[in-house]
Amino acid sequence: MTDWLAYGLAGRDPSTVTTNTILCNTHVIPALGSRKLRDLSADDVDHWLAAKAKVLSTRSLEAIRSCLNRAVKRAMARDKVKRNVVELCSIPAGRLGRPSKSLPLKQAEAVLTAAEDSALYAYFVVSLLTGGRTEEMRPLRWDYVDLEGDPEAVPEIPPHIAVWRSVRSTGDTKIRKSRRTLALPGRAIDALKIQRERQGRQRVAAGDQWQENGLVFTSAVGTELDAANVRREFRKVLARAARMPEIQMPETEIKPDDWTTRETRTSFVSILSDRGIPLEEISRLVGHSSTAVTEVVYRKQIRPVIQTGAVAMDGIFGTPPPPER
Structure with a gap:
C-alpha cells in the first residue's frame, strides 16, 4: 500500500493523492497492512468490507476497495503476487450517505x-x-x-x-x-x-x-x-x-x-x-x-410528475366539467 501511494499515483492531482493517502491510512493499512500479500484471501477482503460497511457509505466502500485493488494490481505487475483476490470481492451496501439538499x-x-x-x-x-x-x-x-x-x-x-x-x-x-x-x-x-x-x-x-x-x-x-x-x-x-x-x-x-x-x-x-x-x-x-x-x-x-402528456391531452380533448354531486 505504501509503495502504491509513493509511486503509483505519479502525475495525479495533489488533491487526489491526498484523498487516497487518507483513505489508505485510515481504512486499509490499519486493517490489512500487516498481512503478507501472498496470504491475503478473498475471505479476508470480504470480511474487511463487511466491517467497513457498518460505518461507511457505499461510495466510500467503492473508494477504499479501489485503493486496495490498484495496489495489488501494481504488486502483480512486479511479480509480488500471482493473482488479485480483491477483484473476486463485490462491494456490500454501506450506510446511507449524506443526502444532497436544495433550497426552495x-x-x-x-x-x-x-x-x-x-x-x-x-x-x-x-x-x-x-x-x-x-x-x-x-x-x-x-x-x-x-x-x-x-x-x-x-x-x-x-x-x-x-x-x-x-x-x-x-x-x-x-x-x-x-x-x-x-x-x-x-x-x-x-x-x-x-x-x-x-x-x-x-x-x-x-x-x-x-x-x-x-x-x-x-x-x-x-x-x-x-x-x-x-x-x-x-x-x-x-x-x-x-x-x-x-x-x-x-x-x-x-x-x-x-x-x-x-x-x-x-x-x-x-x-x-x-x-x-x-x-x-x-x-x-x-x-x-x-x-x-x-x-x-x-x-x-427534479420534479417527478411529468405533465407534458396531460397538458397536451387536455388541449386536444378539453377538460371535462366536474361531475354533479
Whole structure:
C-alpha cells in the first residue's frame, strides 16, 4: 500500500493523492497492512468490507476497495503476487450517505438577501443563478465574463460567462460537455458589477501584497479562493438567512452546518425543475454528459410528475366539467 501511494499515483492531482493517502491510512493499512500479500484471501477482503460497511457509505466502500485493488494490481505487475483476490470481492451496501439538499425558492431568496453583506456576495449569486460547480466558479477569470453582450449582433449576444476552466490539475472542466457559455440573469450581472468595483478597492487596499491573477472571485490579496473558506462563508450566510422572519417556520428551517457550497447547484436544478424547465435543458445548463446523469445525481431535486402528456391531452380533448354531486 505504501509503495502504491509513493509511486503509483505519479502525475495525479495533489488533491487526489491526498484523498487516497487518507483513505489508505485510515481504512486499509490499519486493517490489512500487516498481512503478507501472498496470504491475503478473498475471505479476508470480504470480511474487511463487511466491517467497513457498518460505518461507511457505499461510495466510500467503492473508494477504499479501489485503493486496495490498484495496489495489488501494481504488486502483480512486479511479480509480488500471482493473482488479485480483491477483484473476486463485490462491494456490500454501506450506510446511507449524506443526502444532497436544495433550497426552495423562498429560502433561496432569503439566502441571496442575507449574502448582500458578504465579501462573496457575487460568488453566491452567480453560483445559485447559473448552477456552476464550485470548482468552476473559483477559477473564473474576468477574461471569460462579458457583462455587456452585443445587442447589435445577429443573433443578439447577451451578457454571459464562459465556463471553460476548473481547479483540476489540467485546468479543464470535469468533462468536455461541461464546457459551456451561459447567459447571465440580471441579478448576476448586477452582482458581478459590484464585485468588479469591490475588487478594485481591495487591490488598492492590498497595495504591494496584491497578486494579480485576473480572477473574478479572490481573497483580499487577489489569490484564488479556497474551497473550505467558501464553504465557511456560505454557512455564515445561511445562518443570517435562518434568522430572517420569513424563515422561522419549521418547514423552512435552515441548519447551516448541514449544507455545503455545492448545494447552490442542486438548488439551481430544483428551482428550474419546479418552474417546468425540461430535463434536457437543465442538463445542458449544468454541463452534464446526458439527461441520465442529471436524473441520477439530482433525482430528489427534479420534479417527478411529468405533465407534458396531460397538458397536451387536455388541449386536444378539453377538460371535462366536474361531475354533479
